[in-house]
Amino acid sequence: MPNKKKNTSALTEKNGVAPPETLNQKVVRQLQKSRNKPILIEHLVSEILKENQAALSQAITIIESTAQKHQQQAKKLIESCLPFANNSIRIGITGVPGVGKSTFIERFGKLLISQGKKVAILTVDPSSSISKGSILGDKTRMEDLVKEKNAYIRPSASGDTLGGVARKTRETIILCEAAGFDVILIETVGVGQSETAVHSMTDFFLLLKLAGAGDELQGIKRGIMEMADSIVINKADGDNLKAAKLAKTEFNRALHLYPEKESGWAPKTLLCSALKNDGIAEIWDVISKYFESVKANGYFQHKRRNQNKFWLMQTVDSRLKMDFYENPSVKKELELQLKALDENKTTPFEAAEKLLKLK
């Protein structure tokens, strides 16, 4: 067989990389099958409550679906899972690309699992709609974690609007909690608006940084430092250690200039080397102390209540706007008013009143 011979030649090129084993063929088949037969939501919920990850994935897919037929199913799913939700701690993790988020989450996740916890990792990145469907993107970045049966990794909830992404992520949290996950890590990229969204759905907000002058201006959105409950300087190893220690001092100084947080918590700066698995346990210690403190002083419950209220208002506001601007007569009048504005024939306030009369 000439083919066999060719394959043993020194000049042979390898075939394309096979699909990684981490791609659960069973889930894929289940999902494919599920598209052709009616889904029994009751069954799905009972499987989620049995901590069946394949069922969890299927449920999240329904929630993420924009298809009309899935809306009612999604609603039923959430309603059924709600009584079993709200028992996890939710940690937001952000940092610019290159800061080592995946390695950090992998180490951090493994530590939690070694303590008997179940850890779900979700990512929020509204800008990454191009990578939509690339289910393996993030999973392959966390090679060790993905093999753990007590870890669940679900990459980028995608959507056209931040509101849409936020909704899907918030609902995914509920499903994960119903599926018995104790810790939900929500990763975001640190350069867009998604941090505010993630901050508004997590209990603790961790900012990963690198040592280096001016880093706080290099890409990281201003205002994010103010949200942080802890700043972790990653890659604090080897030649970098000295700079990292210096950065720690500087960040601590900067953090002290901010007004006190409503939580009563004083944000802490920590060093770690995710690569060398150094300093991870100390970070978990700090986070544990935070949760002790805010559960004791009532801030934990208070914040979750406020977050609920925030998302309720956000949803109402964006729908009010959408409904208004999609009205054809508003669309038409808006064009006329913008033209009049450009010609200084009206003021923005007069123009707004004319538009509002069409409501």
Place this chain on the structure above:
Amino acid sequence: MPNKKKNTSALTEKNGVAPPETLNQKVVRQLQKSRNKPILIEHLVSEILKENQAALSQAITIIESTAQKHQQQAKKLIESCLPFANNSIRIGITGVPGVGKSTFIERFGKLLISQGKKVAILTVDPSSSISKGSILGDKTRMEDLVKEKNAYIRPSASGDTLGGVARKTRETIILCEAAGFDVILIETVGVGQSETAVHSMTDFFLLLKLAGAGDELQGIKRGIMEMADSIVINKADGDNLKAAKLAKTEFNRALHLYPEKESGWAPKTLLCSALKNDGIAEIWDVISKYFESVKANGYFQHKRRNQNKFWLMQTVDSRLKMDFYENPSVKKELELQLKALDENKTTPFEAAEKLLKLK
């Protein structure tokens, strides 16, 4: 006469301070009278166009009024003045209390007046509703400027909402422009949300700073530096000069790390001592260069158009929300939904949908 004798005694105490001359009694009387007789808007407009400052003040008072009977008059005023507006340059000036804004504006204003310009100074401070009515507050801080016939100082537009304050200020700008002012300076305090509002109604945004490590975190709201078209370090004199020069270098370095501005303008850091009247002319040079550049590349017109659009949308959005939440059945349902949220019986998104059904 015993009284006369007493007055010449060395022990005599002065009487209380008389109302400052800067309080124009004629205007006060006019305003008082105007409350009792119908105002002729046509007359007011023609006086404004004749650059009559008393008429301008009266018109601004009508615009600032919350009384129902003034709304229609305000509308007519604006409509009549609009064709004569839009011919000034609008400069926003911000900085934390103590940075020397009043002294700076006084020197800067006098320089412009010495060049034959007419300068109007408005302040925006939504938080200062307590000082509402204290018409002299800001005027007495600018003793020299207030005597100039080509200067017009109008303190704090006040109001319950930032939107309300913004509207009044924007409309006041139109009246000032119709009254022949070439330069409108809009001052704000640098610690609240008003900077974003002022930034959205001015062509050039100047940030006043003091030398000193960590100053950028001491009270000044993050994000303001990003808005600045120029940073001016005030009090660069005497012992402070060295620190000011150092700060200039640091700010310049920091500014260069930001992405390029849409205007194509590279923000500049400058030193000045308002107290010693040092460096003021250089600041005006830089501002003049800015206006040359943005008028040439079209950004000036582009920005004003976008600002108009921004305020149109802002006004619509806030009215949509107000109308919705003031609906009694929404109010009632909102209470129920918030309670359900607190008890984890619904999600923010479900709750929002229930509310929106009442629209």
